[in-house]
Amino acid sequence: MRAMRGLGRITGAAAAIALTAGLVAPAGAAPVDYDIDSAHSLQVVVNKHRKLAPETYVPDRLTRVQSERLQAAAAEAFQGMTRAARADGVHIVPVSGYRSYAEQASLYDSYVRQYGQETADTIAARPGHSEHQTGLAMDVGNADGACALQDCFEGTPVGDWVRKNAHRHGFIVRYPEDRQEWTGYAYEPWHLRYVGPQLVAELRADAAAEGSAELDTLEEYFGLGPAPDYPAG
Template sequence: MKRFRMVMAVLLLGAAGLPAPAVAAPADYDIDTASSLQVVVNKQRPLDPATYVPSALVRVTGLKVRAEAADAYKKLSRAAKADGVAITLVSGYRSYAQQESLYNDYVRQYGQQVADTLAARPGFSEHQTGLAVDIGNPSGSCALAECFESTPAGRWAAAHAEEYGFVIRYPKGSGEVTGYSYEPWHLRYVGPALAKEFELSGEATLEEFFGLPAAPDYN
């Protein structure tokens, strides 16, 4: 099991143009164990076991999510509502079998090459960890589409997701690293500490943050 100790991140006081005191990143993160909140899953890092099922799944608006991510999502959606923005949960946990069905459906529709940019193969999906959520607008506008970024829910999530322990896992322009098209609706819960360090690091992806190889394709 690999563990990573992150180096110090530095905040710049933009208004004054002076460096602020460094913010230490003292924690070690387990990015290999399937049950870890910080597990990194991608096309070259499958879940172990491939049929892994989280032990603490709860229901949020009818969808299953791991308990820690569910609590964080509820806080996020309440905060958004207080700001006048409604956010709805579109997708949460998917089992190995559900992911297999979804992936095969994409293959039938678009062919395997395109399908691999849109959905993970079973055993390689963040949704199977129970820590990933897809969000949307109650109206359904720009659901699971790039234009979601310019909707009220998309803009609010981009500005505030980190405050609740989430990161946008598949950012724009990072397909050569993640292997997936831009998904502004796909939030991955990693916990408040890592989310803050990730934000301060300026890195676009978890792969780059942890110094992992890019994973655009399956081995």
């Protein structure tokens, strides 16, 4: 299965296997070929090995989400998710969405000054390498600030709700537990990434086919290889 997913698309013999397994739409449906390279793609994969191009990329349409901003499609999905959570009595607070190259540079530099570069690299992306710069990522919190940007966030009302429900709105928890070797980041139960409903459905179908409760990371799913650190030099 890993080789099939490694193609980043479903074609040929793999499509036949996937079809038999009930993972994809019946014959006639075009195989999905995601654009994971273009900065403007909703499925762009950015990590320590994959810098945005251009590195100063700015999304075309940024939409306000309270005090934060997201790309229009992600913003709309986020608002829908917020409403659904409200209906369950959970109040999702957008904490940090789009950040420009300059804002990311300033954030990263402040961490370097505070903790040194090695530690800074584990908690904030270098400018040009942040999902926040795509306008597709949002850090969320609880209204009372409980466990903000900490591991224990998972056990808070918002942490628990997004873990169970964010997928219904096209979002994934981008940096899952125990996947730092792949993503370059420790568990961040607050960092949600919009990838759209189709890719989420595929990630879930793939996990279900493997009998796993956890989704593959984007690095694993698209066969990109682990990106634990920045390349040397």
